[in-house]
Amino acid sequence: MKARVTVMLKDGVLDPQGEAVRHALGALGFGGVEGVRQGKLIELDLAEGTTEDEVRAMCDQLLANTVIESYRIEM
Amino acid sequence: MKARVTVMLKDGVLDPQGEAVRHALGALGFGGVEGVRQGKLIELDLAEGTTEDEVRAMCDQLLANTVIESYRIEM
Numbered sequence: 001m002k003a004r005v006t007v008m009l010k011d012g013v014l015d016p017q018g019e020a021v022r023h024a025l026g027a028l029g030f031g032g033v034e035g036v037r038q039g040k041l042i043e044l045d046l047a048e049g050t051t052e053d054e055v056r057a058m059c060d061q062l063l064a065n066t067v068i069e070s071y072r073i074e075m
Numbered sequence: 076m077k078a079r080v081t082v083m084l085k086d087g088v089l090d091p092q093g094e095a096v097r098h099a100l101g102a103l104g105f106g107g108v109e110g111v112r113q114g115k116l117i118e119l120d121l122a123e124g125t126t127e128d129e130v131r132a133m134c135d136q137l138l139a140n141t142v143i144e145s146y147r148i149e150m
Contacts, residue, residue, distance in 0.1 A: 006116050021117065021137070030133055032122030041081055041114040042096065047107030058105055063096070 001046050003055050004074045007064045008039035039069075076121050078130050079149045082139045083114035114144075 009015050018036040025033045042063055044055065055073050064071040084090050093111040100108045117138055119130065130148050139146040 008116070008118070018117075024137055025133055028133075028136055030129065032125045032129075033119060033133075034122060035120035037118045039116040039118070041083070041116040042093075043083070043112045043114070044108060045110035047109060050107045054105065054107075058100055058103075058108075061103055062099055 001048055001050065001075070003044040003046055003050070003052075005042040005044065005055065005059060005063055005071055006039060006074075007042065007059075007069050007071045008037060010068055010070050013068045076123055076125065076150070078119040078121055078125070078127075080117040080119065080130065080134055080138055080146055081114060081149075082117065082134075082144050082146045083112060085143055085145050088143045 015037050018038040021038060022033055022036040025036070040063075044058075046055070052073060052075055055075065059071045059073065060066060090112050093113040096113060097108055097111040100111070115138075119133075121130075127148060127150055130150065134146045134148065135141060
């Protein structure tokens with residue numbers, strides 16, 4: 001089975017990587033880009049029977065820094 | 076308007092970052108993790124009227140390295 005975890009910086013946390021992408025897009029001539037946020041997408045290939053609670057534990061312990069990042073799990 | 080771009084390494088391209096995550100999850104006691112692939116998620120805040128073709132051009136020129144990465148656009 002597959003699980004897909006998306007990890008994004010929380011609102012209000014500065015995202016210098018996204019800001020660099022926004023600036024670079026402007027420099028390439030893409031005018032209409034008002035903001036960019038960059039996050040991580042982690043695709044997990046899991047043994048059958050793995051629960052969402054286990055995936056949540058993985059996020060809390062390793063995949064996300066919950067002080068500054070939020071995550072969403074799709075299974 | 077918002078667009079969401081996911082960029083993943085193509086199948087067959089080694090993903091050492093994902094492999095490191097898989098290994099670390101195993102070391103933390105999460106046994107059922109058979110594979111991990113890590114990619115990027117880019118959320119774009121765009122001016123109204125930006126077309127999917129423009130977002131595709133952003134991906135081809137900057138957001139993805141299309142030699143080794145594939146991307147998907149959701150608008």
